[in-house]
Amino acid sequence: MDRLSELEAQSIFIFREGFARLKRLALLWSLGKDSNVMIWLARKAFFGRLPFPALHVDTGRKFPEMYAFRDRYAAEWNLDLLVEPCPPIEWVDATLPPAARSAARKTEGLKLALARYQFDGLFAGIRRDEEPTRAKERVFSPRGVEGGWDVRDQPAEFWDHFNASPPQGAHLRIHPILHWTEADIWAYTRREGIPIIPLYLSRNGRRYRSLGDADITFPVESQARTIDEIISELDSTKVAERAGRAMDHESEDAFERLRVSGYL
Amino acid sequence: MNILVTEQSPSFATTLAARRPLVRIVIVGHVDHGKSTLIGRLLHETGSLPDGKLEALKAVSARRGMPFEWSFLLDALQTERDQGITLDTSQIRFRTPARDFVLIDAPGHAEFLRNMITGAAQADAALLIVDAAEGVRDQTRRHGYLLHLLGVRQVAVVINKMDRVGFDAQRFRDIETEISTHLVNLGLTPTAVIPISARDGDGVARRTDTIAWYAGPTVVEALDGFVPARQAEELALRLPVQAVYKFDDRRIIAGRIATGRIAVGDEIVVMPSGKTARVRSIESWPALADPPRSAGAGQSVGITLDSEIFLDRGDVVSTAAVRPKAAQRLRARVFWLNEAPLEVGTSLTVRIGTAQARGTIAAIAKAVDPGQLSTTEATAVAQNHVGEIDIALARPLAVDPYVVNSRTGRIVLDLAGRISGGGLVLSLDPRPTDAAGVRSVQEGAQRSDVSPQERAARYGHAGAIIWLTGARGSGKSKLARTIERRLFARGGTPVVLESRALQRGLNADLDDTPAGAAEALRRTAEIATHLAQSGLVAIVAAVSSTAADREAARRIGGRTFFEVHVDAGADQAYEPPSAPHLRLDARRHDLASNAAQIEQLLASAGVIAGGTAGGEFAI
Numbered sequence: 011m012d013r014l015s016e017l018e019a020q021s022i023f024i025f026r027e028g029f030a031r032l033k034r035l036a037l038l039w040s041l042g043k044d045s046n047v048m049i050w051l052a053r054k055a056f057f058g059r060l061p062f063p064a065l066h067v068d069t070g071r072k073f074p075e076m077y078a079f080r081d082r083y084a085a086e087w088n089l090d091l092l093v094e095p096c097p098p099i100e101w102v103d104a105t106l107p108p109a110a111r112s113a114a115r116k117t118e119g120l121k122l123a124l125a126r127y128q129f130d131g132l133f134a135g136i137r138r139d140e141e142p143t144r145a146k147e148r149v150f151s152p153r154g155v156e157g158g159w160d161v162r163d164q165p166a167e168f169w170d171h172f173n174a175s176p177p178q179g180a181h182l183r184i185h186p187i188l189h190w191t192e193a194d195i196w197a198y199t200r201r202e203g204i205p206i207i208p209l210y211l212s213r214n215g216r217r218y219r220s221l222g223d224a225d226i227t228f229p230v231e232s233q234a235r236t237i238d239e240i241i242s243e244l245d246s247t248k249v250a251e252r253a254g255r256a257m258d259h260e261s262e263d264a265f266e267r268l269r270v271s272g273y274l
Numbered sequence: 275m276n277i278l279v280t281e282q283s284p285s286f287a288t289t290l291a292a293r294r295p296l297v298r299i300v301i302v303g304h305v306d307h308g309k310s311t312l313i314g315r316l317l318h319e320t321g322s323l324p325d326g327k328l329e330a331l332k333a334v335s336a337r338r339g340m341p342f343e344w345s346f347l348l349d350a351l352q353t354e355r356d357q358g359i360t361l362d363t364s365q366i367r368f369r370t371p372a373r374d375f376v377l378i379d380a381p382g383h384a385e386f387l388r389n390m391i392t393g394a395a396q397a398d399a400a401l402l403i404v405d406a407a408e409g410v411r412d413q414t415r416r417h418g419y420l421l422h423l424l425g426v427r428q429v430a431v432v433i434n435k436m437d438r439v440g441f442d443a444q445r446f447r448d449i450e451t452e453i454s455t456h457l458v459n460l461g462l463t464p465t466a467v468i469p470i471s472a473r474d475g476d477g478v479a480r481r482t483d484t485i486a487w488y489a490g491p492t493v494v495e496a497l498d499g500f501v502p503a504r505q506a507e508e509l510a511l512r513l514p515v516q517a518v519y520k521f522d523d524r525r526i527i528a529g530r531i532a533t534g535r536i537a538v539g540d541e542i543v544v545m546p547s548g549k550t551a552r553v554r555s556i557e558s559w560p561a562l563a564d565p566p567r568s569a570g571a572g573q574s575v576g577i578t579l580d581s582e583i584f585l586d587r588g589d590v591v592s593t594a595a596v597r598p599k600a601a602q603r604l605r606a607r608v609f610w611l612n613e614a615p616l617e618v619g620t621s622l623t624v625r626i627g628t629a630q631a632r633g634t635i636a637a638i639a640k641a642v643d644p645g646q647l648s649t650t651e652a653t654a655v656a657q658n659h660v661g662e663i664d665i666a667l668a669r670p671l672a673v674d675p676y677v678v679n680s681r682t683g684r685i686v687l688d689l690a691g692r693i694s695g696g697g698l699v700l701s702l703d704p705r706p707t708d709a710a711g712v713r714s715v716q717e718g719a720q721r722s723d724v725s726p727q728e729r730a731a732r733y734g735h736a737g738a739i740i741w742l743t744g745a746r747g748s749g750k751s752k753l754a755r756t757i758e759r760r761l762f763a764r765g766g767t768p769v770v771l772e773s774r775a776l777q778r779g780l781n782a783d784l785d786d787t788p789a790g791a792a793e794a795l796r797r798t799a800e801i802a803t804h805l806a807q808s809g810l811v812a813i814v815a816a817v818s819s820t821a822a823d824r825e826a827a828r829r830i831g832g833r834t835f836f837e838v839h840v841d842a843g844a845d846q847a848y849e850p851p852s853a854p855h856l857r858l859d860a861r862r863h864d865l866a867s868n869a870a871q872i873e874q875l876l877a878s879a880g881v882i883a884g885g886t887a888g889g890e891f892a893i
Contacts, residue, residue, distance in 0.1 A: 011505065011572050013296055022574035023530045026516040030587055030628075055528075057576060058559040059521060139367070148392070165692045166388035166611055168395030168424065169684060170530075171625055175691030189396075191367075 025055040031174040032131035035062040044135035094123040302417040303403035314344030319479035322368035399428035399500035412645030419644035461788025505572035509533035510596035514627030537568035545672035546600030551579040588629030590672040601702035608697030616655040623688040637664040677793035729809030737806035744840030745848040750815040773816035799827035806834040
C-alpha cells in the first residue's frame with residue numbers, strides 16, 4: 011500500500027471506531043481543505059454517506075467563497091448541515107489579544123452547539139504537524155464538561171485502541187487526520203478529486219495556506235496556481251502553515267490558552 | 275460559482291508523496307543522556323535546519339558568554355516558531371538521501387511513561403541512547419523492555435558523550451556488551467551499537483579519527499537501514515469486525531484487515547461463533563467500474579457475505595484452516611500504567627482488536643520493575659512495572675498467541691474507561707498449575723510398548739539430540755550433514771532437522787520476530803525430542819541466537835539434549851552459550867575433525883560406542 015492509501019485506511023478506521031463507540035456525533039466542518047478531506051474520508055468509511063451531522067460553527071465573517079462552497083456541497087453531498095452562529099464578541103475574554111479573542115468567539119459558538127445538541131463526540135480535522143500543542147494530541151481526546159483540555163493528564167493510546175468513555179456531560183474530540191501532513195492533504199485532494207475553495211491557489215503572487223475568518227487570516231506569498239504547484243512549493247518551504255493566522259502570533263501562550271479552553 | 279473542482283489524477287501528487295519511504299522513529303533512553311543534543315545534531319547534519327539558524331544561535335550563545343549547546347536549538351525552535359519555522363519538538367521531520375523521517379516525541383522522565391508508550395507504539399524503529407560516562411541506567415533498561423513489549427523490532431543503540439570518556443574503546447565495549455545482553459535477552463537484537471559524541475558530531479554522520487577503532491555504521495547510516503514496519507499480509511487472515519452497516523439493502527461488514535488477505539469467493543469462519551459463509555463482494559465508495567476482488571492487511575474494507583449469518587462488532591473474520599481460538603482465560607506479559615497496582619482479583623475490561631470483555635486477574639505469575647537489574651518479584655504489578663498474569667474473561671473472545679500472530683496476539687487493559695496497560699498474549703487457556711502454559715512431550719511422555727533397550731538394539735545407538743547452534747554462516751548445516759553421513763555409515767539412524775527447511779513448512783505460519791523465532795525453536799525441540807525418545811539421533815542445525823531459547827529447548831529435550839556451539843567468532847546478533855557440551859571452532863578445524871569431536875562426545879555420553887567408524891555401537 012502506498013503512503014496515502016495507508017493514511018486513508020487509518021482515518022477510515024478511526025471514523026468507524028468513533029461511530030461504533032459514541033452515540034451523538036458531529037463532524038466539525040470549517041469548509042477548509044482539511045475538513046473537506048475529512049468529509050470525503052467519512053463518506054468512504056460509510057459507503058457514500060455521512061451518518062451524522064456536519065456542524066459549521068459560523069462566525070459570520072468567513073470569505074464569501076466559503077459560504078458559496080458550503081451551500082453547494084451541503085446539498086451535493088447530502089449533508090445534514092447544522093449551522094451554529096457565534097455569540098457577540100462581548101461574550102469573550104477581553105484579556106485575550108484581538109485576533110485570539112476573535113477566534114475564541116468560535117469556541118463560545120461551539121459551546122453553544124454542545125449545549126444545544128448534547129454531542130458526546132466531535133470529529134475535528136486538526137493535524138499534528140500544524141502546531142506544537144496539537145502535536146501532543148491523542149486521536150481520541152477527552153474534553154472536560156467545560157470543553158477544556160488537560161494536556162498533562164492524557165491517558166495512553168496505542169495499537170489503535172482509543173479511550174472512548176467521556177465522563178457524564180463531557181465529550182470527546184476525535185481526530186481522524188491527526189497523523190496527516192499538509193502535503194498529504196494536498197496530495198490526497200489531488201488524487202481523489204476533492205473540491206477546494208480557490209482562495210488556496212495563487213492570485214497576483216499570493217495565496218491562502220489556511221482559511222479562517224476574513225479579518226484575521228492573511229495570504230502568504232506564493233506562485234502556486236495548481237495543487238501540484240502547492241505540493242512542490244511545500245516540499246521546499248520552511249514557512250509555517252499557520253503563519254497567516256494572526257492569533258498564533260500575538261503572544262507566546264495565546265494558542266495554548268485557546269486550546270486549553272476548548273479551541274480546536 | 276467560484277469553486278474549484280480538482281481533476282482526479284494519480285500521477286504527480288501521489289508519486290511525490292509515495293516515492294520516498296517514511297520511517298517513524300522514536301529516540302528513547304534515560305533522561306539527560308543527550309536526546310535533544312542528538313536531535314539538534316541530526317537536523318544539522320541532514321540539512322534540515324532553516325538557513326542561518328545555527329549561526330544565529332551560536333552568535334547569541336557567544337554574546338551571552340555561554341558555550342553553544344545543541345539542545346538550545348530545540349528550545350529555540352520551540353519558542354521561535356512564530357517566526358516562521360515549521361519544526362517543532364513533538365513531531366520533527368527530517369530526511370536523509372534515502373528516507374523521510376518523523377521523529378516522535380517520547381519523554382525520558384519516568385513519570386511520563388504513558389506518553390513514551392503512546393509515542394513509541396507508533397514507531398517503526400527506535401534509537402536507544404546511553405550516556406558513555408553514566409552507562410546503562412534504569413530508564414534505559416525500562417525503555418528497552420517496553421520497546422520489546424510494544425513490538426518495535428528495529429533498534430539501534432547510540433553510546434553518547436564518548437568525548438567524556440576520552441573515546442575509550444574499552445568503555446564503549448563494556449557498555450555495548452551490557453546493553454546488547456539486556457536487549458538480546460528480551461529478544462531484541464540491536465541493528466547497531468554506535469559510539470558517538472552528539473555534541474561534536476563524531477559518529478553521527480561521520481566516522482572521525484577519534485573513533486577509528488569503530489567499524490560499524492554512523493547514526494545516519496543506521497537510520498537509512500531502518501524500513502517502515504510491514505503490513506503482515508503473509509500471516510493468516512484476521513479481520514476484526516468494527517461494525518455491521520445496513521445503510522441500504524446491503525449488509526456490509528466493516529473493519530480493517532489486521533493480517534492476511536481476503537478475496538471474493540473465500541470461505542470465511544467467524545470467531546468465536548465458528549459460523550461459516552462465503553465472501554460475496556468487497557464494497558467501496560465511490561463505486562468503481564471494476565470493483566476490487568481482494569484486499570490485504572492494513573486496508574479498511576467492507577465485505578458482504580452470501581448468507582445472513584449472525585455477526586457483530588468484536589467478531590473476527592478468518593479462514594477455516596487457521597482460525598483464532600476462542601479463549602476464556604489467557605496468560606499475558608503486560609505493562610501497567612495505573613497508580614493503583616494490578617492485583618489478583620482486579621476487575622477490568624480486556625480489549626482484543628475490536629472485541630472487549632470483562633476480565634478478572636486470576637493469577638500473577640511474575641511482577642518486576644523492568645528498570646532494575648536484580649528483580650525482586652512481587653505479588654502485584656506496580657505502576658510502570660511489567661508482569662505475567664492470568665486473566666479470566668467473562669465470555670470467550672477470539673484471540674491468538676502473540677507468537678502466532680503479532681497483531682492479534684496483544685491485549686489492552688482498560689480500567690474504569692481509561693487505557694491502563696497492555697501486553698502480549700503468551701498462551702490461551704493455561705492450566706493454573708502449568709507455569710509454561712504449554713505442555714511438552716517430556717511431561718506428557720508417550721507410552722510405548724517398545725522399550726528403549728529394544729530400540730537401541732535395533733538402531734545400534736541410544737536416542738539423542740545434537741543441537742548445533744552458532745551465528746549465521748558458521749557452517750552448521752554442512753556439519754550436520756557430515757555427522758549424518760558418518761553415523762549413517764556406522765549403521766545408525768540419524769535425522770537432520772534444519773531450521774531453514776522447517777521454516778518453509780512446519781514453521782511457515784510464524785513471523786520473523788524474536789517471539790516467532792522462539793516458537794520455531796520450541797517446535798523444533800519438541801520434534802527432536804520425539805525422535806530421540808524413539809531411539810533416533812536428531813541433528814538440529816539452528817542459529818538459536820539467544821540463551822533463553824536454547825535453555826527452553828534443553829528443558830524439552832532433557833537428558834537426550836547435547837548443545838554444540840559452532841563458533842565462528844563474535845557476532846552482534848548472536849549470544850554465545852557459556853557452557854555448551856562442546857565448542858567447535860568453525861574457522862580452525864575442518865568438517866571431519868569437528869564431526870569426530872561430536873562422535874567422541876556421543877561416545878563419552880554412552881549414546882554410541884567408542885572407536886572409529888565401523889566399530890560396534892554400545893547400548
